[in-house]
Amino acid sequence: MHDQLLAALLSVADVRLVASYTDDQLGFPGSDTIQVFIPDLHLLSAERRAHYAYGTNYEDTLIQVVTAIAKLKGEAAAQGESVVVFQIGDYLDLWRETLLPLSDPDIPNRIRSSHQQLVDLLEDPGLNTHFLLGNHDFDLYQLTAYNTWERRFFIPGDAPSAIVMHGDYFDWVETELPEELRDIGVYLFGESHQAGSAVLGQMLDLSHKYNQEKDYTNQIQLAAPAALGAMQAGELAVPDNYNLQTESSVNGGIAFLASACQECVNANAEFGGQLRMAIIGHTHHARIATTAMPDGSRFALVDAGAWIENCVEAAEGAVFPNAQIAALAANQVRIYQLDPKG
Amino acid sequence: MRNRRIVPIAVLLLGFAGCSRRPVVPAALLPVPAQDSRWEITQKDRVPLPLQDAGRNELGDALTWGLNRKNKAENVGADLNARKKYGPLFDLLSHNATLADLESAPYKKWFPGPMVKQVVDARDPDTPRPDHAPVALSDGTYWWVFYRNAQDQLTGVMVVKFNALQTLSEGNQ
Numbered sequence: 001m002h003d004q005l006l007a008a009l010l011s012v013a014d015v016r017l018v019a020s021y022t023d024d025q026l027g028f029p030g031s032d033t034i035q036v037f038i039p040d041l042h043l044l045s046a047e048r049r050a051h052y053a054y055g056t057n058y059e060d061t062l063i064q065v066v067t068a069i070a071k072l073k074g075e076a077a078a079q080g081e082s083v084v085v086f087q088i089g090d091y092l093d094l095w096r097e098t099l100l101p102l103s104d105p106d107i108p109n110r111i112r113s114s115h116q117q118l119v120d121l122l123e124d125p126g127l128n129t130h131f132l133l134g135n136h137d138f139d140l141y142q143l144t145a146y147n148t149w150e151r152r153f154f155i156p157g158d159a160p161s162a163i164v165m166h167g168d169y170f171d172w173v174e175t176e177l178p179e180e181l182r183d184i185g186v187y188l189f190g191e192s193h194q195a196g197s198a199v200l201g202q203m204l205d206l207s208h209k210y211n212q213e214k215d216y217t218n219q220i221q222l223a224a225p226a227a228l229g230a231m232q233a234g235e236l237a238v239p240d241n242y243n244l245q246t247e248s249s250v251n252g253g254i255a256f257l258a259s260a261c262q263e264c265v266n267a268n269a270e271f272g273g274q275l276r277m278a279i280i281g282h283t284h285h286a287r288i289a290t291t292a293m294p295d296g297s298r299f300a301l302v303d304a305g306a307w308i309e310n311c312v313e314a315a316e317g318a319v320f321p322n323a324q325i326a327a328l329a330a331n332q333v334r335i336y337q338l339d340p341k342g
Numbered sequence: 343m344r345n346r347r348i349v350p351i352a353v354l355l356l357g358f359a360g361c362s363r364r365p366v367v368p369a370a371l372l373p374v375p376a377q378d379s380r381w382e383i384t385q386k387d388r389v390p391l392p393l394q395d396a397g398r399n400e401l402g403d404a405l406t407w408g409l410n411r412k413n414k415a416e417n418v419g420a421d422l423n424a425r426k427k428y429g430p431l432f433d434l435l436s437h438n439a440t441l442a443d444l445e446s447a448p449y450k451k452w453f454p455g456p457m458v459k460q461v462v463d464a465r466d467p468d469t470p471r472p473d474h475a476p477v478a479l480s481d482g483t484y485w486w487v488f489y490r491n492a493q494d495q496l497t498g499v500m501v502v503k504f505n506a507l508q509t510l511s512e513g514n515q
Contacts, residue, residue, distance in 0.1 A: 033417075084416045128412050141505045147379045148410055148503070150420060157407065157419030271423065 001034035001081060001329040006234060006336075008072045012064035014342055015234025018324060018335040019288040021300050022240035026277060026331040027161030033082040034329035035155060036069055037164070038122075038129075039281035039304035040090035042136060042220065046114040048097050053218060057307050057321035059118060061340045065325070066121045073127060085127055086153070088281045088304060089134025089166030095211045096220075101139040108140060134282065135168040136220075138207045151203070160273060162328075163264065167280030167303070170256040172206055173263070225310040225319045226285035227251050231337055238334060245289035254301075256280070257289040261299040277302060277333070279326065284309045286324040286335050302326055302333050311337075371460035372478040372485055372504065380502040381409045385465060388489065388498040393435040401432065401501065409484070409503050431481075440494045444479060453479035453486065461487055478502075 009015050028035075041056050049055045056062075073083035092111045094101035101107065112119045122129050131149040133141055140146040154160035214220075227250040229243045245253030264275040276293065279302045286305025293299045305311075305324030312319050326335045374380060381404035382388060389397040405428060407413040408420025421427070431452050443449060444457065458478040461470075470476060474494065478487045489498040 082416065084418065128416065130413070130416070130418050144373075144375065144504070147375055147505055148408075150408065153413075154419035155417065157413065157417040160419055 001031055001076070001083070002238070002327065002332065002334065004072060004076070005034055005036065005069075005083075005327050005329075006238075008068040009065065009336060009338060010234055012068045013061050013338040013340065016231040016337040016339070017234055017236075017238055017242060018228050018231055018286050018305070018337050019243040019245075020238050020241060020332060020334045021244060021288045021290065021302070022332040023276075023298050023300065024331055025161075025297060026300075026328075026333070027156065027159060027274065028328055028331050031330040032080065033084065034076075034327055035084045035086065037279055037281075037302075037304040037326040037328070038066075038085065038087045038307075039286075039324060039326070040134065040136075040284060040306040040308060041087075042090055042093040042096070042306075042308045043111050043115050043118075044093050044097055045110045047110075049114070052096065052216070054309060056115075058323045058338070058340055059115065061323060061338060062307060063118050063121060065338055066118065066127075070121060070124065070127050084155075085129045086164055086279075087122060087129050087131050088164060088279065089132040089168075090136040090281065090306075091122075091131065091134070092137045092140070094139055095136045095214075096216050102142060105143055108137075108143065108145075130164075132164065132166050134166040135171075135207045135210065138204060141204075154275075161275060162277040162279055163275055164279045167256065167278075167282030168207070168210075170259045170280075171210065171282075173259045174256075220309060221282075221284040221306075222309045225312045226283075226287075226305075226322065227253070228286055228311050228313055228337070229253075230313050234336065238332075240332065243288070245287050246291070250287070252283070252285055253287050254289045254291075255283060255285065256303075257291055257299075257301045260301045261291050261293060264299065265293060276300070279304065279328075279333075281306060284322055286311065286322065286326075286337070288333065288335060300333070302328075302335070305335060305337075370458070371462055372458045372487070372502075374461065374463040374465070374487070374500075375502050375504050378410045378412060379504065380500060381407075381411065382500045388500055390498050391435055391488075391496045392438055393432055393499075398432045398436075401428070401499075404501060405484070409501060435499065439496045441477065441488075441490055441496070442494070443496075444477070444488060449479075452481050454482075455480050458485075 043056055069085060076083050092108055097111055098107055130153060133149050133151055140149060152163055152165040155162050155164060229250050232242060260278040264278060267273055268275055276297060277300045281304050283303055284306035285303055287303050289301045291299050304326035306322045309322055310319045311322050323338045324335055326333060377383060389400050402425035405421055405424035413420055434448055461476040461478050474490050474492050476487050476489045478485045485502045485504050487500045487502060488496050491497050
């Protein structure tokens, strides 16, 4: 399915490979299913967008990409294959839209109506996008229209080896007192726990606390463009492993890696799971970072990137807009940078 | 018309939930959410009580996939050890029980919050009679809607996900 997805992407965009990672033990041996991860979009209403120097990148390209994925999903279904689509949080940017995210329950609709074509595609029941709540749109959980949106998923559902989550939890892990995070961690990583109202309230409080400390005038996450490392043209054969961050290959390349690995190790010990990969967004820094788990097997943190703010290949290189997706099939995960067709 | 009147009231109450996470507005009613948040397709699919093996499996399956059949269809897990977590509750629901039993200690352990006595289900052809209308209780994550007969015996259960009302419930505790 990787080849089919890549062909679909190449038909609508210039594609570059940011990173690839292959592990026979990943738990996704089948080539008849591909999981596609669309990271942070941070959509704003047209009115509010005018107040910021930056916004969602390449929306027209994104529309074409989602259209191509939807078409592939339909074709795959006819062949008995599957394309599973995730949007991994910060789809709507309530925090940059208003200081009081749900003071008016119509605020999310105000944003959505400014991106109707994209919204119609992503929220089409036929695409069946599995939406996660990010920190910038966490408040949506209180609205009935977003009742099915979750804070994490486990895949494959019948024998999970990966957790899909927004990633803001690791901000908290690396700065908050552990006891404050105990319930949230158990909820996010514990396969047997769904969030109760008290945990959701704790998460909402932490999200708001971080929001209040931020100034989004010029940036959300990145003071400087994210350094991705050298990319490879999408038309070339994809190596099993490419541009993996292990120590400090690029600035910020292993951010959250140790925390994510430790949380999965803890969850495996406590709940008897086999988690060996975390797929996140949030940092706006597309990368695959790997480390060793205590049993010697590999752990991977896959940051699918974003469609906002910028990146570079090397420190002195040209700056270009973040526009990435990740894809997982046949025990291989890839991240692509997608630019408008030149 | 009945639902057209009720929905704005529910929306009004939920609007309070959006303003603050510790509201004082009581959870007056539970609207039954869409199928992707309740698993049960039609009332004919309702899990009968007392719980038998088939019902136990059905509930376990529903909770494993976050009450969303679209998650199951794409093998995307939400609560993968639900059968183990809710096993003791399933045991409890395997015995004959009445409405009064829902207020007893064994049930309170699972459903510590207040009972919601107005369950609005747009699929109902008629308004349920007040003396044996369904009631709803929250385990802190999901709402469990219990159906009863004219003798107050519990005859069926439907689990739903409704986060907005969850916040209201929190405000009551």
